[in-house]
Structure formats: structure tokens, C-alpha cells
Amino acid sequence: MFKRIGKNEQQVTFEFLHRTVIAREGDTIAAALLAAGILEFRQAPEDQSRRGPYCMIGNCFECLVQIEGLGSRQACRERVRNGMRVKPHRGRIELEEHDET
Amino acid sequence: MKPDVIVIGTGPGGIASATTLAQAGVNVRIVDEQPYAGGQVYRASEKIAASRTSLREWLGSDYAQGLDLIQAARREGNIDWCFDTSVWDISCREDGIQLGLLKDEKASTIDAPHVVLATGAMERPTPFSGWTLPGVMSIGAAQTLFKDAGLIPDDDVVLAGSGPLLYLFANQLLNAGTRPGLIVDTAPKWVSARHLLQLASAARHNLPALYKGLAWRQRINRAGIPHVYGVCELHACGAGRVESVKYRNGGRIQEVPASLLLVHDGVIPNTHLSVAANCHHIWQARQRYWQPQLDVHGQTSQPGLWAVGDGAGILGAEAATLKGRILARHLAAKLGLISPNESQKTSQNDQRMLAKLIPLRRFLDQQFPPAAAFREPGNDTVVCRCEAVKAQEIRQIAKLGCVGPNQARSFTRAGMGPCMGRQCGNNVSQLLADELGKSVQEVGYYSTRPPIKPVTLGQLASLAD
Numbered sequence: 336m337f338k339r340i341g342k343n344e345q346q347v348t349f350e351f352l353h354r355t356v357i358a359r360e361g362d363t364i365a366a367a368l369l370a371a372g373i374l375e376f377r378q379a380p381e382d383q384s385r386r387g388p389y390c391m392i393g394n395c396f397e398c399l400v401q402i403e404g405l406g407s408r409q410a411c412r413e414r415v416r417n418g419m420r421v422k423p424h425r426g427r428i429e430l431e432e433h434d435e436t
Numbered sequence: 437m438k439p440d441v442i443v444i445g446t447g448p449g450g451i452a453s454a455t456t457l458a459q460a461g462v463n464v465r466i467v468d469e470q471p472y473a474g475g476q477v478y479r480a481s482e483k484i485a486a487s488r489t490s491l492r493e494w495l496g497s498d499y500a501q502g503l504d505l506i507q508a509a510r511r512e513g514n515i516d517w518c519f520d521t522s523v524w525d526i527s528c529r530e531d532g533i534q535l536g537l538l539k540d541e542k543a544s545t546i547d548a549p550h551v552v553l554a555t556g557a558m559e560r561p562t563p564f565s566g567w568t569l570p571g572v573m574s575i576g577a578a579q580t581l582f583k584d585a586g587l588i589p590d591d592d593v594v595l596a597g598s599g600p601l602l603y604l605f606a607n608q609l610l611n612a613g614t615r616p617g618l619i620v621d622t623a624p625k626w627v628s629a630r631h632l633l634q635l636a637s638a639a640r641h642n643l644p645a646l647y648k649g650l651a652w653r654q655r656i657n658r659a660g661i662p663h664v665y666g667v668c669e670l671h672a673c674g675a676g677r678v679e680s681v682k683y684r685n686g687g688r689i690q691e692v693p694a695s696l697l698l699v700h701d702g703v704i705p706n707t708h709l710s711v712a713a714n715c716h717h718i719w720q721a722r723q724r725y726w727q728p729q730l731d732v733h734g735q736t737s738q739p740g741l742w743a744v745g746d747g748a749g750i751l752g753a754e755a756a757t758l759k760g761r762i763l764a765r766h767l768a769a770k771l772g773l774i775s776p777n778e779s780q781k782t783s784q785n786d787q788r789m790l791a792k793l794i795p796l797r798r799f800l801d802q803q804f805p806p807a808a809a810f811r812e813p814g815n816d817t818v819v820c821r822c823e824a825v826k827a828q829e830i831r832q833i834a835k836l837g838c839v840g841p842n843q844a845r846s847f848t849r850a851g852m853g854p855c856m857g858r859q860c861g862n863n864v865s866q867l868l869a870d871e872l873g874k875s876v877q878e879v880g881y882y883s884t885r886p887p888i889k890p891v892t893l894g895q896l897a898s899l900a901d
């Protein structure tokens with residue numbers, strides 16, 4: 336699907352659905368997931384169809400994920416931070432529970 | 437310090453405006469939601485220049501020019517750079533223009549007597565069957581991953597659609613050592629006799645650019661990439677993700693396996709802020725997009741709000757730079773820092789260069805119109821991706837008497853999802869217009885109210901701090 340150019344020097348790791356994903360410092364969450372071979376980021380609330388990033392410039396909102404502590408975010412605009420916990424969207428946007436941490 | 441002018445966007449249009457304004461002594465604040473300057477075309481220029489990869493060479497000489505533009509701007513002391521900052525609100529008042537900003541989870545407002553919208557373009561979101569499958573992305577999206585994250589598609593990638601960006605990207609992939617599996621071109625192979633006049637005029641005014649485009653095509657040819665032209669139907673197929681691509685070429689339907697389908701159908705102005713600011717817009721029937729109506733200097737119908745670059749109508753990066761400089765001189769004269777005479781005189785050369793670019797653009801518009809293959813989505817094709825509304829539903833409500841996109845939005849929920857109509861807006865207007873036998877200008881566009889970007893209640897609450 337996608338491959339990386341160059342060596343991955345500054346690694347950061349985060350969690351996507353209980354899987355550890357290795358990213359490059361400065362990656363958007365979307366880039367890091369795509370580099371890890373993950374295409375599906377969410378399910379559409381209307382028909383439960385599987386969706387993944389389409390535009391990568393913040394317009395289509397197909398890349399929505401749930402980030403712990405931040406709630407629903409566009410994965411193509413949010414940069415990875417070490418230790419972040421990310422989940423795909425299922426159905427309508429959930430309200431983040433703030434006593435989670 | 438309070439800025440005299442706020443520029444939104446650090447692409448060539450915004451950067452050139454800000455540099456020329458600053459050189460004239462204007463205090464400029466430039467805002468962009470990206471973490472770096474460059475816009476779409478020169479995305480991540482400084483980051484790539486600092487890295488030790490070959491990315492910069494692979495991206496080509498046009499891309500390399502962006503760095504000079506950015507570095508010239510960086511030398512100006514009068515520019516206040518605000519990265520990672522989204523503009524989510526705009527209101528035009530008598531005493532100036534107020535913007536709502538969002539940075540680091542905090543919302544704030546700022547105002548200035550003049551605001552320049554240099555918000556650029558987006559790819560035309562053309563619906564076709566299967567386009568919501570994971571693994572179907574736009575060519576610009578893949579190019580963004582290339583520039584921003586050093587990610588390149590594998591060899592079996594299929595590129596589909598038409599336009600210069602498709603050929604440029606195929607060349608950038610070849611530079612990086614990836615061979616696209618197939619190019620499915622919705623444009624014809626040859627220039628039709630009808631467009632020869634435009635071609636001749638483009639050649640007379642701007643031979644090097646035309647030659648560059650030809651060289652891209654030749655390179656694809658020489659590399660032996662299978663390239664089918666004049667394709668008139670496209671389907672992405674697969675269960676849960678794209679697995680194959682079907683297309684109609686003449687009478688035959690062909691199917692090829694693909695793990696990634698990248699599509700491109702030209703670019704259209706990103707008018708979200710100018711629409712939210714209630715500016716008048718005009719529908720460009722040939723290129724099928726809305727653009728803000730501007731006076732000769734680039735002022736929108738809202739006094740003090742200006743637009744430049746591809747967000748004001750698609751003319752490309754070079755024109756965005758030239759127009760940015762010309763607009764900046766006009767504004768500097770308006771602010772009393774240079775005389776109107778000086779502004780005009782110093783802009784003459786840029787005006788001449790701009791005039792040379794127009795014929796090529798006219799030719800490109802003719803040769804690569806929005807693909808007819810995609811223009812009329814099948815009844816089962818999803819038009820509004822967010823709410824999964826199909827073309828059929830829009831056609832049906834038009835038959836039932838729906839008169840415009842705002843009504844269609846409340847009837848079908850098309851345009852109500854998180855993208856706020858960015859993807860479906862033009863398509864819904866077009867479908868209604870076709871069904872009602874009206875022009876798109878008559879049918880109109882979704883009205884948009886701020887926030888134009890998602891803002892959480894927590895972020896909004898920080899306004900009170």
C-alpha cells in the first residue's frame with residue numbers, strides 16, 4: 336500500500352485499538368496508520384460502511400478517530416504524540432468521558 | 437502588535453502577499469492551520485530541505501522554487517507567523533474584520549481593517565461508485581503523504597482521472613522508484629481540433645510550461661506505464677476496502693486488481709471562509725466551481741476582505757505569487773505606505789508575467805474539463821459521504837419540488853455531517869440544477885454559518901479567559 340522513504344530515526348509509539356503503532360516524530364495520526372497498513376479508520380454512522388482518509392488536507396472528515404482525552408479528531412490534522420491512545424469511530428460521535436484518566 | 441493586515445494561508449498567494457506588504461512597512465500577521473509554510477504546492481518545504489533525504493529532488497524543480505519564496509518571507513521582520521492556527525469564524529463589521537482562531541486547544545479572536553483570504557484550493561470531490569471504500573484516496577492526498585511524511589504508494593497503485601497534477605504525481609512517483617500499475621485517464625489522448633487555437637496561444641505565451649507538461653507525459657510513456665485514455669466510467673470495487681478497479685473504455689469494461697486507487701479531477705477554490713463571510717460568489721460553468729466575486733484589485737463584496745491565489749479562482753501557483761504581490765502593493769497604497777502611482781508602476785512587470793500565464797490556463801481548462809465520466813453520478817452513488825446520501829435521493833426530492841441545496845439539506849441530511857458540505861456541496865447543487873433544468877448559479881449553494889471548523893465547547897469556553 337504505502338512504504339516509507341528513509342530511515343525511521345525519531346520513533347514515537349501510540350496505540351490504535353490495542354495495537355502498538357510505530358510512527359515517525361511529526362507524523363499525522365493518519366500518515367502513521369497508513370504506513371502501518373491500516374486503511375480503515377471508522378464506520379459511517381448512517382450505513383456502517385467502512386471509511387478511511389480520502390483528502391488528507393482536512394476537508395472530507397473521513398479520517399475521524401477518537402483520541403483519549405481529546406475526543407473526536409481528524410487524524411490527518413492531528414500529530415502523533417508518544418503514548419497516545421486512539422480508537423476508530425463506530426457510529427455517531429461519542430462524548431468523551433472525562434473521568435477516564 | 438496589532439496587525440494592519442491579516443493573511444490567511446501560507447501557500448504562494450499568502451506568502452507573496454505577506455512578503456510584499458512587509459517590505460512596504462505593513463505589519464502583517466499570517467495564519468495557517470499547518471505547522472509549516474508552503475500551502476498545498478510547497479508543503480513542508482523547509483522540513484524537507486532540512487532532512488537528509490532525496491525527497492526534494494524527487495518532487496522536482498517547481499517544488500524547489502517554493503523554498504526561495506518562503507525564505508524571502510522569513511527574512512522580513514514585519515511578519516508575525518501563526519502556525520497550527522485554524523480560522524473557524526469570520527465576521528465583517530464596519531470597523532474591520534474579526535476572525536475566530538483556534539490554536540493549542542484555545543479559541544481567541546483577532547481583528548484587522550484588512551484580511552486577505554489566501555486559502556487555496558481543494559481537489560474536486562467527484563463522486564463515483566465505490567469512492568467511499570478505504571484505499572480510495574485523492575492524488576493530492578497521496579502527494580500530501582509524500583511531502584509531509586515521506587510515504588509513497590506501492591507499485592500496484594492505480595491512478596485515475598485527469599489533469600496536470602496526475603501527470604506530475606506520476607513523475608514524482610517514478611523519481612522515487614515507484615511504478616504505478618496503471619493510469620486510467622478520463623481525458624482524450626490527443627488535443628481535439630477545437631482546442632488547437634488555445635494550444636497555439638498557450639505555446640506562444642508560455643512554451644516552457646507547455647513543454648514541461650509534455651515531458652511529464654513522455655516520461656510516463658517511456659517508463660512503459662500502461663495508460664488508457666478517454667475512459668468514461670470508473671468503479672472502485674471491494675468488500676470493506678478497495679480490491680479492484682473497473683473502468684469502461686469504449687464499449688468494453690475492464691477490471692484490474694488494486695490495493696490503492698488514487699483519483700484526481702482537477703482542483704476547485706476552497707471558498708469556505710468567503711461563503712461564511714457572506715461574500716457574493718459566481719458559478720464558473722466551464723470549470724464547475726464557485727469563486728468569490730472580486731473587483732479588479734481582488735476585493736470581495738465585503739469591504740476590507742480580499743482574496744488571492746487559487747481560492748479566488750484556479751490559476752496555479754505562479755499566478756498566485758504574482759497576484760499576491762500585486763494585491764499587496766495595492767493594499768500598501770491604500771494604507772498610505774506607498775503612492776498609488778508607485779504601486780501601479782512596480783506591478784507592471786508582474787502584470788505582464790501574469791498575462792502570459794492566462795492562455796495556458798485556458799488551454800488546460802479546455803483539455804481537462806471536469807470529467808464527463810464522473811459528472812452524472814449513478815443513482816446508487818453516494819454523493820454526501822458523511823451522511824451516506826445517494827444521488828437518487830437528491831434527484832427524487834428535486835422531483836418532489838425541492839428548490840435548492842438548503843432545502844435538500846433538511847430533507848436528506850446531505851451536507852449536515854462533519855464536513856459541512858465541503859465534499860457534497862457542488863455536487864448537490866449540480867444534481868438539483870440538472871434535475872430542475874436551471875443553472876447552478878440560480879440553484880445556489882449551501883449557506884454556511886460559523887464555526888466553519890469543528891470547535892469543542894471546551895475550546896469555545898477558553899474565549900472567556
Ligand SMILES: Cc1cc2nc3c(=O)[nH]c(=O)nc-3n(C[C@H](O)[C@@H](O)[C@H](O)COP(=O)(O)OP(=O)(O)OC[C@H]3O[C@@H](n4cnc5c(N)ncnc54)[C@H](O)[C@@H]3O)c2cc1C
Nearest residue numbers: 445447448449469475476477523555556557576745746753
Ligand atoms: C492537495 C493538493 C495538492 C496540490 N499540489 C500541487 C502541486 O504539487 N503542484 C502545483 O502546481 N499545484 C498543486 N496544487 C494546486 C494548488 O492549488 C496550487 O496552485 C497552489 O498551492 C495554490 O496556492 P495558494 O497560495 O492559492 O493556496 P495553497 O497553497 O492551497 O495554500 C492555502 C493555505 O491556506 C491554509 N488554510 C486554508 N483554510 C484555512 C483556515 N480556515 N484556517 C487556517 N489556514 C487555512 C491551508 O492550510 C494552506 O496552507 C495542489 C492542490 C491541492 C488541493
Ligand code: FES
Nearest residue numbers: 391395396398411
Ligand atoms: S482525510 Fe480528509 S479530513 Fe482527514
